[in-house]
Amino acid sequence: SNTPPGQVHALNLERLRAPGVTFWTARLDGALCGCGALKELDSLTGEVKSMRTRAAFLRRGVGQAILDEIVHTARQRGYTRLLLETGSGPAFAAAHALYLRNNFEWSGPFGEYTATEFNLFMAKALAE
Numbered sequence: 001s002n003t004p005p006g007q008v009h010a011l012n013l014e015r016l017r018a019p020g021v022t023f024w025t026a027r028l029d030g031a032l033c034g035c036g037a038l039k040e041l042d043s044l045t046g047e048v049k050s051m052r053t054r055a056a057f058l059r060r061g062v063g064q065a066i067l068d069e070i071v072h073t074a075r076q077r078g079y080t081r082l083l084l085e086t087g088s089g090p091a092f093a094a095a096h097a098l099y100l101r102n103n104f105e106w107s108g109p110f111g112e113y114t115a116t117e118f119n120l121f122m123a124k125a126l127a128e
Contacts, residue, residue, distance in 0.1 A: 036066035
């Protein structure tokens with residue numbers, strides 16, 4: 001099921017076009033599988049944003065591949081930590097497992113985020 005143009009409303013495209021945001025897409029045989037972004041918060045901190053995997057490609061390593069690229073880029077930039085905001089509840093269990101497998105730990109809100117019953121926060125220290 002191809003997503004028609006304009007149906008990527010779950011992503012705020014203007015925010016992703018902002019300076020300091022790098023956006024990746026993953027494709028398999030030309031088909032869009034997923035995406036993710038890295039936003040610079042300051043010279044030492046990045047935020048993992050907009051991690052998505054299309055339903056047809058779930059549990060095939062797409063999220064891991066994108067996260068690997070984000071972490072690699074963050075290290076190249078000299079960041080010492082990565083932060084992220086994610087949803088709560090069963091729909092986000094796979095995302096939580098991905099981040100926990102990659103040494104993210106539960107943390108508190110950061111930046112302009114406010115903690116609610118619908119969101120959670122994680123952080124990862126980047127080793128030299």
